[in-house]
Amino acid sequence: MPDSSIPVTVLSGTLGAGKTTVLNHVLHESDDRLAVLVNDMGEVNVDAEHVAESSDIADEDEELIELSNGCICCELRGDLLEAIDGLAREREFDGIVVESTGVAEPLPVAQTLTLGFDQGDLEPTEFYEETGIEPLEDCHLDTTVTVVDAHQFREAMRSDEILDDDGTEKHLGDLLVEQVEFCDVLLLNKCDLVDEATLDQVESTLEVLQPRAEILRTEHGRVDPDLIVSADRFDFEEARRSAGWIRELQEPHESAEEEHGVTSFVFESRRPLHPERFAELLDEFPDAVVRAKGHFWLAGRGEEAITLNVAGQSTRVGPGGPWTDALPEPERSERLEANPELEEYWHDRWGDRSVQFVLIGTEMDHESLRADLADCVLSDEELEADWSAYEDRFPTFELPDEDEEDEGSTPDADESRSGQEEIGIAD
Numbered sequence: 029m030p031d032s033s034i035p036v037t038v039l040s041g042t043l044g045a046g047k048t049t050v051l052n053h054v055l056h057e058s059d060d061r062l063a064v065l066v067n068d069m070g071e072v073n074v075d076a077e078h079v080a081e082s083s084d085i086a087d088e089d090e091e092l093i094e095l096s097n098g099c100i101c102c103e104l105r106g107d108l109l110e111a112i113d114g115l116a117r118e119r120e121f122d123g124i125v126v127e128s129t130g131v132a133e134p135l136p137v138a139q140t141l142t143l144g145f146d147q148g149d150l151e152p153t154e155f156y157e158e159t160g161i162e163p164l165e166d167c168h169l170d171t172t173v174t175v176v177d178a179h180q181f182r183e184a185m186r187s188d189e190i191l192d193d194d195g196t197e198k199h200l201g202d203l204l205v206e207q208v209e210f211c212d213v214l215l216l217n218k219c220d221l222v223d224e225a226t227l228d229q230v231e232s233t234l235e236v237l238q239p240r241a242e243i244l245r246t247e248h249g250r251v252d253p254d255l256i257v258s259a260d261r262f263d264f265e266e267a268r269r270s271a272g273w274i275r276e277l278q279e280p281h282e283s284a285e286e287e288h289g290v291t292s293f294v295f296e297s298r299r300p301l302h303p304e305r306f307a308e309l310l311d312e313f314p315d316a317v318v319r320a321k322g323h324f325w326l327a328g329r330g331e332e333a334i335t336l337n338v339a340g341q342s343t344r345v346g347p348g349g350p351w352t353d354a355l356p357e358p359e360r361s362e363r364l365e366a367n368p369e370l371e372e373y374w375h376d377r378w379g380d381r382s383v384q385f386v387l388i389g390t391e392m393d394h395e396s397l398r399a400d401l402a403d404c405v406l407s408d409e410e411l412e413a414d415w416s417a418y419e420d421r422f423p424t425f426e427l428p429d430e431d432e433e434d435e436g437s438t439p440d441a442d443e444s445r446s447g448q449e450e451i452g453i454a455d
């Protein structure tokens with residue numbers, strides 16, 4: 029990274045968590061000349077007004093740009109890059125801070141920025157072709173920060189509130205988890221409103237959901253600016269890897285988390301799940317499960333993996349890509365060659381078909397949940413019987429075009445973020 033490259037910090041967090049408060053504090057306290065980009069969903073950018081009113085952003089050193097009437101993780105991605113590009117060209121700033129809307133997902137924002145910033149060894153992507161935007165060479169994504177409301181966290185995780193992001197519905201709990209899972213620094217804000225025991229428990233949950241991030245407790249957004257601006261925290265490779273944390277969780281978690289009742293475990297099976305029994309279990313999934321994620325093989329669906337994504341009250345399933353074993357030749361052999369680790373994993377009869385979930389919860393009864401999941405797996409007898417007669421209420425997904433196929437190995441929940449469907453299994 030050249031010395032002259034301008035660091036960009038992205039602030040995320042659900043509505044009212046304290047993003048604007050953090051931003052104002054940083055503007056007051058930092059000695060750097062900062063430019064600020066504030067994104068708001070409405071036509072009038074209320075956040076920008078707050079920042080402008082309550083900070084000294086009007087100083088000649090600083091600049092405030094508003095991106096209104098849309099979301100920078102969706103339709104305003106091009107505008108975001110253009111605005112940053114403009115600021116970088118001015119070269120009058122030591123840093124840029126972007127405040128996303130409360131409904132923005134940080135991963136696509138970071139993706140836009142890392143594609144937009146010159147990654148050196150990254151291939152030019154379709155993004156450039158689509159938008160006509162040139163890679164930005166004068167800045168880099170420095171740190172991604174998620175602000176969490178310590179007071180509301182537990183309630184928000186269990187909430188079934190649905191947020192409307194310009195026509196796209198998102199569950200509050202789901203969004204919260206996505207924001208926590210993808211960041212370098214977690215600001216546990218509003219610590220003044222909760223007791224120590226609650227704080228410890230919330231922090232433990234955050235640690236399990238996001239082991240890579242630094243967690244800082246704050247009151248009224250009072251954080252040392254150097255920890256989030258020009259902090260040099262973002263690592264493209266690590267961020268990419270952390271999205272695949274299903275693998276990292278293979279090891280059972282240490283007792284620090286257990287102390288606060290936050291635990292996790294991995295459930296695996298090399299046999300398919302019974303569509304009726306598994307749908308019933310998802311209908312009744314225990315509230316103690318804060319997060320579940322992974323992929324599964326459903327009896328009768330031998331071609332493609334299905335992903336499972338549970339966050340708070342939201343349960344989504346999506347396309348997980350074709351099993352390597354179901355691919356036609358020569359793709360099958362090519363993928364096996366490209367992913368030698370599959371050989372070790374390979375099952376004589378079922379190839380790479382499998383069920384793999386990570387479950388994270390508070391006061392979660394491992395034994396009974398494990399037993400419930402095991403009950404969903406086909407028995408010896410069922411395994412040899414006809415699977416086509418089962419009632420299958422799971423949505424069907426179109427297999428991707430062969431040309432567009434992903435190079436990935438074992439299907440991974442995060443490789444298939446698009447196309448996920450909320451399942452109202454209880455109909």
Ligand SMILES: Nc1nc2c(ncn2[C@@H]2O[C@H](COP(=O)(O)OP(=O)(O)OP(=O)(O)O)[C@@H](O)[C@H]2O)c(=O)[nH]1
Binds near residue numbers: 247
């Ligand atoms: N008690 C307490 N209140 C806080 C703290 N941080 C922020 N607030 C208050 O919480 C409210 C929301 O804070 P904002 O900074 O506007 O939150 P935001 O994340 O920018 O909100 P949106 O822009 O709506 O997404 C304001 O009334 C703040 O004064 C804190 O640490 N403790």
